[in-house]
Amino acid sequence: MNAQHRYIELLKNSLLNEPYLENEVRLLYIFGMMASGRPVDTDVVRDINRRLPDWVETVRLARQEGRIWWNLNVNDATGNPKTLNLRNFCEFSHTMVGRKRLDNITNCLDIVRTENVPGDLIETGAWRGGATILMRGYLSAWEMNDRTVWVADSFEGLPVPSLPQDKGYDFSATKIPILSISLEEVQENFRRYSLLDDQVRFLKGWFCDTLPKAPIGQLAVLRLDGDLYESTMDGLNALYSKVSPGGFVIVDDYGDFAPCRNAVNEFRQLHGINEPIEKIDWTGVFWRKLS
Numbered sequence: 001m002n003a004q005h006r007y008i009e010l011l012k013n014s015l016l017n018e019p020y021l022e023n024e025v026r027l028l029y030i031f032g033m034m035a036s037g038r039p040v041d042t043d044v045v046r047d048i049n050r051r052l053p054d055w056v057e058t059v060r061l062a063r064q065e066g067r068i069w070w071n072l073n074v075n076d077a078t079g080n081p082k083t084l085n086l087r088n089f090c091e092f093s094h095t096m097v098g099r100k101r102l103d104n105i106t107n108c109l110d111i112v113r114t115e116n117v118p119g120d121l122i123e124t125g126a127w128r129g130g131a132t133i134l135m136r137g138y139l140s141a142w143e144m145n146d147r148t149v150w151v152a153d154s155f156e157g158l159p160v161p162s163l164p165q166d167k168g169y170d171f172s173a174t175k176i177p178i179l180s181i182s183l184e185e186v187q188e189n190f191r192r193y194s195l196l197d198d199q200v201r202f203l204k205g206w207f208c209d210t211l212p213k214a215p216i217g218q219l220a221v222l223r224l225d226g227d228l229y230e231s232t233m234d235g236l237n238a239l240y241s242k243v244s245p246g247g248f249v250i251v252d253d254y255g256d257f258a259p260c261r262n263a264v265n266e267f268r269q270l271h272g273i274n275e276p277i278e279k280i281d282w283t284g285v286f287w288r289k290l291s
């Protein structure tokens, strides 16, 4: 591996919080003990790898796949089993996109770079910014100084569903507060990786307002990660025509959320898009736009 590849791998490891993964398991353990009214054993906290190897392995595997790991089965103080959902205070990494979807981003960028596919990079739905930090890091590693990374988000979480297609999928800030991350926090995350500069531009607001008038020319990578039908369709309607021939369309939630999948399928059918959809992992897909 050369230095560029090593840097990009280190960036992925950091974005996934893998160097400090055990600390997440330590917190799970402490919350689990608190919920079941038992004392925290400081030896377990210190030596978590040896004392709770299954927990560490479970979290490690979940991080590879970008899967849920924060649900904990415990017995409460009266001995009854219950599941704790610790997501809203235990999700710490800078991206919820797992390793395989991060690898997909850099695989696409390798092709964009080696085949000179023109255009900027965008993610619609950035959360803490992790996937876009990776994009900016990639440009930096390969000294690709003529492209911009666009970071589009409300920076206040998902909208309350307004379309029938999204009925039952209310992930807005009152329901899942951890999905609401401010612009300042995302900018601070870029800064911590020394990647906040004028090659990163932020589009703050609802996609239906920001994307149609964004001053974007061409795109080499369009990454859609807004979960909903509305958010996915707004991204496709505003930006698909800007993707260069040879560029990539990546959809994070195709497998996980039917509304997102329906938006993609409808859009592809309406516009006669026949390029094959390729699977990345259990939820992510992408296709390469040929013309």
Ligand SMILES: C[S@@+](CC[C@H](N)C(=O)[O-])C[C@H]1O[C@@H](n2cnc3c(N)ncnc32)[C@H](O)[C@@H]1O
Pocket (backbone or CB within 6 Å): 094, 095, 096, 097, 123, 124, 125, 126, 127, 128, 129, 130, 131, 132, 152, 153, 154, 155, 156, 157, 158, 159, 179, 180, 181, 205, 206, 207, 208, 225, 226, 227, 228, 230, 231, 234
């Ligand atoms: C699942 S998170 C994105 C995860 C992120 N790509 C990562 O690397 O971890 C979804 C994000 O999309 C944003 N979002 C969803 N629909 C939106 C819309 N219609 N307008 C603006 N932001 C939206 C939310 O605020 C949230 O930050």
